[in-house]
Amino acid sequence: MTHWIIPDWPAPKHIRAATTLRTGGFSQAQFSRLNPADHVQDNPADVLKNRQKIKQMLALPSEPLWLRQTHSSDVICADQDAQELLADASYTRKKNIVCAVLTADCLPLLLCDVQGTTVAAIHAGWRGLLNGIVENTVAKMPDSELLAWLGPAIGPQCFAVGQDVYDLFVNQSRLFSSAFTPQSGDKYLADIYQIARMILVRAGVQKIYGGQFCTVTETERFFSYRRDGQTGRMATLIWMD
Secondary structure, three states: OOOOOOOOOOOOEEEEEEEEEOOOOOOOOOHOOOOOOOOOOHHHHHHHHHHHHHHHHHOOOOOEEEEOOOOOOOOOOOOOOOOOOOOOOEEEEEOOOOOOOOOEEEEEEEEOOOOOOOOEEEEEEEHHHHHOHHHHOOOOOOOEEEEEEOOOOOOOOOOOEEEEHHHHHHHOHHHHHEEEOOOOOEEEEEEEHHHHHHHHHHHOOEEEEEEOOOOOOOOOOOOOOOHHHHOOOOOEEEEOO
């Protein structure tokens, strides 16, 4: 049994990527089992063992750059010995550097160029999508054709939001209205995958893959904050061999 997903996208062969599932690790109770997040009140020793297992099972060339994610639009270069890891995306042009993001309903989004010179990992919650995390990361990529992969996130039948979130997106662009399905009581169902695709296309990215998961309903495979509250996280990682 494999405990990860390999992106189905036509990236160059030397570009490696994966999203871990919740199975196969050491954490207990609501963090069961492969939780690599150290900010969710899981047992630190179990988190460390989970990170070591991920490194081993994916044959990672180095320790991933674990960001301190704050739903910002900040992007950092993973090549540099970053002391300040407060960011929601990282990119690298160097081999054997592992970019990573942690999610449990938010969208993990991977980028690479078709020549395979640069890779990036993005933590794209609705706030990050609204405030430019995707555009800011695309701006760090080469000025050539890019590929994007949308990893496991909350599905369009489960992501209920209020009028405030709808208004924020639609006030930015009326086109976003097509990604929201009205419900009763000033509520909407939001399609985070569609929102991300629209932003990517606007940023010049045409080749977009993935986006068929639902972290809320696929309980055996994925952690979900919206479903469970306190819970673990999946890691989505990308690097160049």
